[in-house]
Amino acid sequence: MAPDAFEAALRAIGDERYHIHHPFHHLLHDGKLCKAQVQAWALNRYYYQASIPAKDASLLARLPTTDLRREWRRRLEDHDGDGSAPGGVERWLALTDGLGLDRDYVVSLRGLLPGTRFAVDAYVRFVRERSVLEAIASSLTEMFSTNIIRLRVAGMLQNYDFVSEATLAYFKPRLTQAPQDVAFALDYVKRHADTAEKQEACLDALRFKCDLLWAQLDALHLAYVEPGLIPPGAFVPA
């Protein structure tokens, strides 16, 4: 495929598989969830947020050039902060705080759905074990994220009296960080996927990433929406 056709094939995966199409997200944005269900979402997604710098650090450790490492170090700073400005993980905890979840409980991961843990761990291991090209390609779900973030923030602010601009502080910086991440990663992937086999590996990596985001919402939906089947040991709303 020519680079533009390859980019179109990558974008088509989002149309088919990105979790913006999952019913849990519609419920979340449309104000159809109760506070306990939003708590369950924030609690579980904390593990995803907290694992992002771990996967980025494992990729950083394998990148061969100064330019690549500098770009990926910026991602780590976005998520871990710099000691003065809070990073994404800290801002996510502002959300779980604002929802009334005990921070020690959140960070302990005791209430996590096993489905969340297995999906997130699969991502960290994928990035650790696959080629640098596939690892970078798997980050390209950010191509689709500004749209979902805009919908989510607007919908949640409008529909829930238990969230505020302050508790949703995680999302605003992502609207500028994600396009910057994508500009670099998409350019890298288009330049380095120079055979049909490498292009297919990148498409598979992006499908895999969509699947694991989707699976996280599947686990939440089953446990906390319908049929409400909470696995033994997982968070039980008060």
Add this chain to the structure above:
Amino acid sequence: MAPDAFEAALRAIGDERYHIHHPFHHLLHDGKLCKAQVQAWALNRYYYQASIPAKDASLLARLPTTDLRREWRRRLEDHDGDGSAPGGVERWLALTDGLGLDRDYVVSLRGLLPGTRFAVDAYVRFVRERSVLEAIASSLTEMFSTNIIRLRVAGMLQNYDFVSEATLAYFKPRLTQAPQDVAFALDYVKRHADTAEKQEACLDALRFKCDLLWAQLDALHLAYVEPGLIPPGAFVPA
């Protein structure tokens, strides 16, 4: 804990978390599923069955003595066969054949639920990465399996005209293999978990294993029972 109290603590985990308590299993045994739902179960569980010898081989490669390796080599033979008698993986394919699933499709894993893949892969990696003691402890769900197998075989034969003794041939040898596996593994774990910390690690390993069996049924339940939310790309019954 004294060895007997430790064994009781291990068994108590089964009472709380073993997937015999999952509603999907009740539906399966009680004849409440249609053929397509049983197909989905057999198709997904194939990946678990096919991964068992991979996890056993990775443990075998780390075992330090002839006795231990011989015991674990027997498990590999149970699952992979010896070239004349079929092993467990082959017998599982007799089930998917009998249910009318195309064997190439099953083996390709194309229709797998992402939740199945992530849970099974988590098991293989756990066994590869954790201590030998934790890896062996994670096998102890077999303590609870003869009961579920008896219920499953009796219930399925009675309730479904599309299964037979021949298509359920996987299960019968497990009724003798599993107790043999357990006798060895439980004795090993009781002798080697000689500190509170090691005992707790074994209990955690068994909880982890129960969670991943449970998560596989969660994924099946959400996709094929209620609310019937099949993830993009997964098996869609004809």
